[in-house]
Amino acid sequence: MGRWTAFKPRGHFSYTSQTIKKQWARLHAADCVPLPDDADILEAWTLFHNGYFEEACQLGLALDGAGTTVANKATCVYATLLEPNEPERLCLLQSACERATAHTLSTPEDPNAHYLLAYALSRYSRGISVAQALAQGLGSRIKNALETAIALQPRHADAHFALGAFHADIIDKVGPLIGNMTYGAKRETSLQLFQSGFALHPHSPFGLVEYAAALLMLEGDTQHAQATKLYRQAAALKPLDAHHYLKISLAKNGVPG
Template structure:
């Protein structure tokens, strides 16, 4: 496998041993609702999570795959987050998203009650769809796949903040690209989208990515009149204190949005 691009920031503050990981787990996983009880059963899985949080995404991916079981979730998250933020080749990025989606679907078959098996499938297909264009993705029937997988995630894990964010983004993106009328045929609804973003922030109030996606969603759904609200959300996101490498990437993205 080709060498992945390294995490571009200092990761010393995001290096956790098992005890520190346990202490910070609830906060680190407020987004994906991954249960400590599942992760902590296997030292190899915990080691893979420690690599993920420190931004060593390729090693986290390899360690998660090797561990199997709950390690597959680490591998999927590491590959999806790496592809989204750090992979420079568009072709490689799209291929990675498809790999994650495929692996997550296989995980669903093995563990039908694993919320993150559905979430990472939805995330990967959603990002893949953005890469090939939302209109093209909808024409291929990917929209309903994303929506169904996210709704299943929330049914299995009602406090899954990231699934609420992604579902809010689904509604906003579809309406933004094909309009409210055609959006309805895809099950997209503006009020539901806004409700999802608000719920995500209630579940994970310190989430920079929730603020960024909510800001984007506001502008997509309600236009320029919401630009000031969006800018305030970007500013709040940029001021968040990241606890791991992924959160650092979210905060840096918010800062970049503010500068534009």
């Protein structure tokens, strides 16, 4: 794999290992990652929040199991939001899927091991055909991983948003009848999961963008005005870090991510 495309504007965020501690609760309100005791892991997360995704991934991988969460988060965010080459994107997501799968087995009590497995699988499935995704059983794996993450950490807002998006996406792809019979996907469940997520994290750019996309998948053009309103709400937010910056940039263009 080649060098990763740099986050721009580079240097826009300048957290240090000390200043990031003061913002940790805000930065991780949606995924409940605990503040690391290990200085190297904290440094990897500092690199991630500043937009140095490749460096964060490399440092996380060098720390073996302890750095898997930040390495996988950096890979997924980069692949989804910055990598311009589709084959390279899929390759990166595959590697994250493999690491996350191993992580769920070695650390089954970590909700973010399961959440990031679902994140990697869902973004990978978007890059292949529906038939391929169904044949590989990705839908069931995504759903199980997200439900496990929520069971382990009920305050994991991002997992609620992602599972709500999953239900909407399944219904959009295969229809409500087959979606319900095969995956238990329901419109009402999707909407309830989003409301649960917003109760935990009402100003999440991820949640707002995913909810807008879900409404369009579930209701079509009748929700165009509401989706536009949600995108505008996300676009008006002040980014806390590079990941937020990229999500908010998508919202400004009305693009789900």
